[in-house]
Amino acid sequence: MKSSDFFxxxxxxxxxxxxxxxxxxxxxxxxxxxxxxxxxxALTRTVPPGVHVEGSVWIDPSVKLPAYATxxxxxxxGAKTEIRPGAFIRxxxxxxxxxxxxxxxxxxxxxxxxxxxxxxxxxxxxSIFGNGAHLGAGVICSNLRLDQKPVTVRVDGQVHDTxxxxxxxxxxxxxEIGCNAVLNPGSVLGKRALVMPTVAFSGYLPANTIARxxxxxxxxxxxx
Numbered sequence: 001m002k003s004s005d006f007f008x009x010x011x012x013x014x015x016x017x018x019x020x021x022x023x024x025x026x027x028x029x030x031x032x033x034x035x036x037x038x039x040x041x042a043l044t045r046t047v048p049p050g051v052h053v054e055g056s057v058w059i060d061p062s063v064k065l066p067a068y069a070t071x072x073x074x075x076x077x078g079a080k081t082e083i084r085p086g087a088f089i090r091x092x093x094x095x096x097x098x099x100x101x102x103x104x105x106x107x108x109x110x111x112x113x114x115x116x117x118x119x120x121x122x123x124x125x126x127s128i129f130g131n132g133a134h135l136g137a138g139v140i141c142s143n144l145r146l147d148q149k150p151v152t153v154r155v156d157g158q159v160h161d162t163x164x165x166x167x168x169x170x171x172x173x174x175x176e177i178g179c180n181a182v183l184n185p186g187s188v189l190g191k192r193a194l195v196m197p198t199v200a201f202s203g204y205l206p207a208n209t210i211a212r213x214x215x216x217x218x219x220x221x222x223x224x
Contacts, residue, residue: 001025001155006172006190007130010114012078012097020111026170026188027153027162029128033092033111037074055091066103077101084119096131110168127168129175136179136197141168143185151186155204162186172207 004022019036020029040058047053051065055073059065063077066085075093077083084103092109095101099112102119110124113131118124120137127141143166145151151167153160169183172190177183178197189195190207199213 001160001188003029006170006188007113007128008173010096010131012114013094016076016094025160025162026128027164027167027186029111030109030126030164030167033094033109034074036094037076037092040074040076078114109166113173125168126164126166127170129169129171130173130191132174133171133176134174135177136181138180139177140182141187142182143168145185153186153188153204155188 002023003026006026008022009017009020016036019032040056043053043057043059045059045061048065048067050068052070057071057073057075059077060079062079064082066083068085069083069087071089072091074091075089077095078097078099080097081095081099081101083101086104087101088106089101090106090108093107094111096112096114096116098115100117100119101107102122105118105122108125110127112129115132116129117134122135122139124141125143148165151162151164153162167186169187170189172193174192175189176194178195180198181195182200184200184202187201187203189205192208193205195201195211196213199211201211205211
């Protein structure tokens with residue numbers, strides 16, 4: 001399992017490419033977000049009085065800013081992205097082009113590639129979202145096991161020890177998560193995988209597959 005099976009770093013984030021090896025497991029990218037952000041250009045644009053900026057933050061001039069939000073660096077916000085009221089960005093966040101960081105959403109130690117939409121009331125921590133990934137309202141990426149042990153990923157009967165105590169979710173390109181779903185720690189979704197609304201999902205969901213709930217979570221092919 002390697003990162004290139006799930007996504008490719010878009011041209012908008014080419015400045016960070018040296019830190020994100022397409023041949024390693026996708027969760028290894030989580031360790032590289034902080035180092036990638038060590039040398040950011042200075043913030044040159046003016047922000048609204050209600051937008052609190054702290055630390056090393058770069059915001060493209062085309063980013064749409066709300067009347068109020070909190071952005072704590074290090075953080076990189078790419079072109080044509082929209083930040084909505086009440087968004088809380090709290091360190092080690094890289095956002096590509098044309099994304100939506102929604103109202104009352106929290107982002108921490110995450111990489112969002114181009115066209116990612118997280119519009120309403122979600123938590124995204126210690127996660128990687130591929131190009132065009134989308135969360136419905138109220139989706140939570142849980143990033144810490146209840147027993148606080150390192151997170152493991154089981155794929156085809158093989159258990160991968162990530163060595164990460166905090167690990168939310170990996171979403172491949174164009175993955176979709178329905179409203180009020182919960183992605184438990186270490187959830188890994190392939191390209192165009194879909195988790196239906198209100199599902200509490202754990203584990204690995206292959207590309208072009210739907211996770212549904214009828215008593216228990218099952219998988220079925222995605223044909224749309």
